[in-house]
Amino acid sequence: MLRNSCLNSAIEKIAGDADQITDDMRRMLAVDTCFPPGNGYGQFADLMMQLLTPMNFSCQRISVPEHLWQAPDGSAQGDRVNVLATLNSGAAENCNLYFHTDTVPAGDGWRFPPLALTVAEGKLYGRGAADMKGTIVAAMAAVRAAQACNLPLRFNPVFLLCTDEEGGLYPGIRYLAEQQLFSGHLLSFNGGAVPRIWAGCFGSIDLKVVITGRSAHSGDPLLGINAIEAALPLMNALYQLKGEVEQRTSVMPSPPHYQGQPLTSLLTLASAHGGSKGSTIPERFELLINRRYAPEEAFDDVWQELTQCIDQAMDGSRALDVSLQLIGHLAPVADPYGPHWPRWQAALTQGFGFPREAFKPWGSSTSSDMGWVQQAGIQEILLGGLARPDNRIHAADEFTTMADVIALSQSILAYLADDFQPTQGI
Structure with missing residues (x-):
């Protein structure tokens, strides 16, 4: 120069x-x-x-x-x-x-x-x-x-x-x-x-799922609905979806420390919160999902895949309510x-x-x-x-x-x- x-x-x-x-x-x-x-x-x-x-x-x-x-x-x-x-x-x-x-x-x-x-x-x-x-x-x-x-x-x-x-x-x-x-x-x-x-x-989506049950004494749980237990089918379904998502590769060149391995789409169960003490049936459970999507993927398709997975997993659940909150999004x-x-x-x-x-x-x-x-x-x-x-x-x-x-x-x-x-x- x-x-x-x-x-x-x-x-x-x-x-x-x-x-x-x-x-x-x-x-x-x-x-x-x-x-x-x-x-x-x-x-x-x-x-x-x-x-x-x-x-x-x-x-x-x-x-x-x-x-x-x-x-x-x-x-x-x-x-x-x-x-x-x-x-x-x-x-x-x-x-x-x-x-x-x-x-x-x-x-x-x-x-x-x-x-x-x-x-x-x-x-x-x-x-x-x-x-x-x-x-x-x-x-x-x-x-x-x-x-x-x-x-x-x-x-x-x-x-x-x-x-x-x-x-x-x-x-x-x-x-x-x-x-x-x-x-x-x-x-x-x-x-x-x-x-x-x-x-x-990649783009990034932070999606929070809030599952509402009904609190009760854990020693007398007949009228209670355990929000954490109601979420188990959802976590299992998301973990299965994770395996499918992370098989998808991007044409974008990967960083040197990947040693030639391709970049893949990602799904992470990033945070889980629920319950307060052993004597109480938890009424509320929050699950934060992070989805990293490649430029080759469309946001609408990624969103539909996530929401369909959640809807199908929670279909027939005893939970009183399941709400979805998009709390973060960066485009690829x-x-x-x-x-x-x-x-x-x-x-x-x-x-x-x-x-x-x-x-x-x-x-x-x-x-x-x-x-x-x-x-x-x-x-x-x-x-x-x-x-x-x-x-x-x-x-x-x-x-x-x-x-x-x-x-x-x-x-x-x-x-x-x-x-x-x-x-x-x-």
């Missing part, structure tokens, strides 16, 4: 920006944006506007209407505040930089405070450090370096700071895309620090490749030092809210991020490293810079 002295100075400036990077991350991790419930989005939006406005970003707060995101089980709470922040650098084209602002709940098992930045053992610990508040920090450092060095940009950076990627019925990016509030290609940071060409991902992503991908690959090579020949296309059976972006008309989606196999995303002691944050920031800077010239043949 050829770069002039101005670009070279800006890239070097990022490496010397560790103190500001650390301070930005500390402030972001301190805001609890876990989903569920998602009560912290407004506070995080306030923080981001405080950080971005002095950098000459023009910021908009955009809330998703409640009737779109409110789930039947009440798991989502609080205003769904998204921030759309645009820096008009005079470029002819925008590049939309997507970040989800929510995290999974902290959970148990942490050695360090989860809602604070801990710098220890050569790592940056905290919930969201890698997934994905650290990527916001990296993008801010890239823009800060460009401004300090008066570096001309090829693209106007547009930060899309969005809600409810970690679950829920209506991710914020879906609303922004469907309302046509941004245009141009999109760079998602919901990926990893790896030489990957994104080939797409079909091949998101496009004309900007070679430049992004070259930028990742610049930042992380990946060999050009290491880049391979693969998809995954994990899911993304980018499927809604494609359905709204934006096909090309670039992918990067801070995720690595060992940095405990969604687990206790999540971390990233300063080296990875700087490398990602340098990649973003190179991609945005007008003078960055990818090497021929990448």
Whole structure:
């Protein structure tokens, strides 16, 4: 990659920006944006506007209407505040930089405070450090370096700071895309620090089944209806369906760690809740089903298969009621490749030092809210991020490293810079 002295100075400036990077991350991790419930989005939006406005970003707060995101089980709470922040650098084209602002709940098992930045053992610990508040920090450092060095940009950076990627019925990016509030290609940071060409991902459905029986004393159960026992035929039927579903393969190339095995559709009995004590017949039983479906499968067909399985299994049951609640849905992503991908690959090579020949296309059976972006008309989606196999995303002691944050920031800077010239043949 050829770069002039101005670009070279800006890239070097990022490496010397560790103190500001650390301070930005500390402030972001301190805001609890876990989903569920998602009560912290407004506070995080306030923080981001405080950080971005002095950098000459023009910021908009955009809330998703409640009737779109409110789930039947009440798991989502609080205003769904998204921030759309645009820096008009005079470029002819925008590049939309997507970040989800929510995290999974902290959970148990942490050695360090989860809602604070801990710098220890050569790592940056905290919930969201890698997934994905650290990527916001990296993008801010890239823009800060460009401004300090008066570096001309090829693209106007547009930060899309969005809600409810970690679950829920209506991710914020879906609303922004469907309302046509941004245009141009999109760079998602919901990926990893790896030489990957994104080939797409599966969709995901979270379906809750609520079975209602009748409580009674377990020593005098004649008038009772045991909701857990009434659900046994359903769990057996779903487990049988699981075996059928997971025989279906996708043409999407699988990740390297699959060692040549294909990606398959998935069905998981993910959560079960019912009962309170041994002396009481349980009146209510809740079963959460997760279904991962390939781009080759249609949502309507997947939904019909699930609901028919449930209806047939519960036909003739003594249960007083069986209700179905769709509490989460992400659409699959079909091949998101496009004309900007070679430049992004070259930028990742610049930042992380990946060999050009290491880049391979693969998809995954994990899911993304980018499927809604494609359905709204934006096909090309670039992918990067801070995720690595060992940095405990969604687990206790999540971390990233300063080296990875700087490398990602340098990649973003190179991609945005007008003078960055990818090497021929990448």
